[in-house]
Amino acid sequence: MPTPSQTHRLRADAVRNRQALLAAAREAFAEHGMEVSISEIAQRAGIGKGTVFRHFATKESLAAAIVADRLDELAATGRTLLEDADPEAALLEFMTAGVALHVSDRSFCQAATTDVRGDPVVRAAADRLTGVAEALTGRASREGAIRGDITGEDVIRMLTAACQAAAPERDVTGAWRRYLHLIFDGLRSEGARPLPPLPPLPPLPPTA
Amino acid sequence: MPTPSQTHRLRADAVRNRQALLAAAREAFAEHGMEVSISEIAQRAGIGKGTVFRHFATKESLAAAIVADRLDELAATGRTLLEDADPEAALLEFMTAGVALHVSDRSFCQAATTDVRGDPVVRAAADRLTGVAEALTGRASREGAIRGDITGEDVIRMLTAACQAAAPERDVTGAWRRYLHLIFDGLRSEGARPLPPLPPLPPLPPTA
């Protein structure tokens, strides 16, 4: 390929390595969480440690790239669910997909509590995801399927909550379905009682 | 090393140091989570690093002792709530206390997902706590306040779930009250729909 477009100044082997790296990192983070060493990831990808740092300046930026990627995948799923005829079912399916994602990826549960959030790339992806959740929630809410005071942000958070409830058995058993179901019932409008005088959910982190 | 056989009285200064150590570790773990260094803890307690290891063979055993201690505190709270006239209110208060505990202690949220569980000391304390939760749950359930298919184990897990939902703002704002409320509504029997065919909650971890 002579005169490749200006954007692709990467050499062919570099592209190969980068993809191997991303795949390996994704696997490794999912399995062992954020504390896998770069060496481990490099080895898994069949490349040298130095090559990893050629593509990502720090371990955090690598992790952030992968987390953001997964968030965007979930957002995409959510967007297609917006076409679904049944808003309530769509919302539940969205949350189900989200929990399944968390449960299959150890790094996610940690990403929620630790470092990676705060990275601009992750933040942007999270915002996109929240937007989709907001749309799904609004639809279900307008139809009266769920209580009216639930935000997209709430949905995202309750989703991670369900994951946490099922945490002890690392996926497999599907216990998380039980907890997602319980939580979803709490969102429904039927038994709804007014929420307590709530602090108005300060825009995520104070600043960071 | 003369046998550390039981009832061997500790020297007065050793007792002092041990207590200082426990207090410091409790603080440090709560603030920074499980990744505080032993040196940091020792410094905080005003003792030498070596002394820490004299009292606890490994970092994990120290952490386990403290986690178990806190679990027992919560269990004690639960036991007194068993006397409460209103089973539903008592259960809610129990969960509130549990979430507050988690939220105020960074190490707890990690303890749920990482290492420390599995330690026999922690396991024993967790079992005691589950027992109390079971009693509180049974009372509320018999009165029809909450759906009948909820176990004590469920309550404990949903409690940690609420904590996770509120995780982004480390306590202070009290956002967790919002999520605990939502979750508790899910437990109530009013809007209840049958739980999905659930895997019968295998006894916590396969082995780990």
Add this chain to the structure above:
DNA sequence: GCATAACCGGACCGGTCGGTCAACTTGTGC
């Protein structure tokens, strides 16, 4: 082919951490 620069890789660096140890201090029983 050949020149060249992009790219690779692993030895290496600075730092941290959990845990050990031998010299030293101190509480305690007599």
Add this chain to the structure above:
DNA sequence: GCACAAGTTGACCGACCGGTCCGGTTATGC
């Protein structure tokens, strides 16, 4: 008071980890 074991301590060890660097390799344009 004295002797001695119980207790303390911080220098030290080995392992590991994130990140750097430079000699060697290889894709690429001509």
